[in-house]
Amino acid sequence: MDNLNLGKHISGQFNEELEAIRNNVLTMGGIVEKQLSDALDAVERFDSDMAQKVLQSDYRINAMEVQIDEECTRIIAKRQPAASDLRLVMAIIKTIADLERIGDEAERIAKVALDSFTNAQQELLVNLDNLGRHVLQMLRDVLNAFARMDIDAAIAVHKEDRRVDREYEAVTRQLMTYMMEDPRSIPSIMDVLWSARSLERIGDRCQNISEYIIYFVKGKDIRHTSYENLEQEIDHKP
Template sequence: MHLGRHISEQFNIELESLRTHVLAMGGLVEEQLSLSLQALSQQDSQLASKVHRDDQKVNQREMAIGEACTRIIAKRQPTARDLRLVIAIIKTISDLERIGDGAKKLARVAQDSFSHAQAGLLVSVEMLGRIAVDMLHQVLDAFARMDVKAAAQIYQMDKLIDQEHKKLIDQLVAFMKQDVDSIAKVMLIMTGVHTIERVGDRCQNICEYIIYFVEGKDVRHDSHYLTSLL
């Protein structure tokens, strides 16, 4: 979606640069999340360590984009649509940074050791995680195009994540009942499962920011409006 042109060509360049940097940050977060799931399913501590090391890159990008947004607000004093874009960007990078933190948490779980039976549970965790990665990938694509309809459709994907999340929690609880000695390890796996579920919530937030920018409407508590966009 075209952002609209301004008399100041430099302002156009600044706005486009902001979006480009958000997408670059999003791509890095998506990679981090994917690698953390791979590290978890394969119990690869070296790969998990890489996720930890690269988390600083995500944090640095968030800070740099946030500072750029602050400069634009101070220098350009954007109004209406431009201000909505800057606000949407500020909120989006915050959620992306938290997804990055989630990837780091998953990597921390991956650095622990699990029995063969417990490791079997990690396969189900990865399957849930791949749904979340796909949702993140799609929402970044929708952000690149500022596609409201796509955002409304992607928003609904969280229902699948919630359903699979509940099934997996039930599976973990059943496992602990059968093997009480595994409780500590399975509870650790459960923290990873909850972390993945939160990724879906963060992606929903970004969908809302897209709609806010394009439509100028806050849809956080307006499910009827979201449905009307489908």
């Protein structure tokens, strides 16, 4: 909590408001993480019941996004935060938007469990699951980084997105090759291809959240900074 500087406000109520919103973001993140984990499990086991559960639970994530966004708007209007307080509120607003979109992508992934696949096609899902578990760990890591506002952990997540992109490209090539060899498989394999794309997008969302953490801690916008210059840009003092 020291990193958040929540103990420096004259108003103890302001501290409590910021802490409550931050905790709500972590609660929302936990729900999103569970939804993604359940979606991957549903695909791995072809569990249609679990897939339906994922599809039906998205309303909770949507409701939390609206609630937290309203709380942030109220704080801006009532407290008129400045400096690090304003950066924290802005980081939270952007983070919950990305978390909501991760929930949407988890829905798309879960739908694969509702399809029918031949035994040969099911083998293609192994690499999808590997990509999914990698992205799930990335989500966990960025949520932990957000909980501590840990800039080193945020940088590690930011760099991890390159590995996710490479894995996604490999899975895409494999799926495209399979469809060319067996055109009859195209409808079902396209669903797998879109799921792989959803996982790649989740990796991008996690990278976004890592950038919001860096923005809060350092006050630097690194959205268009190359990987090679990332740490130098963060440490650079204007």
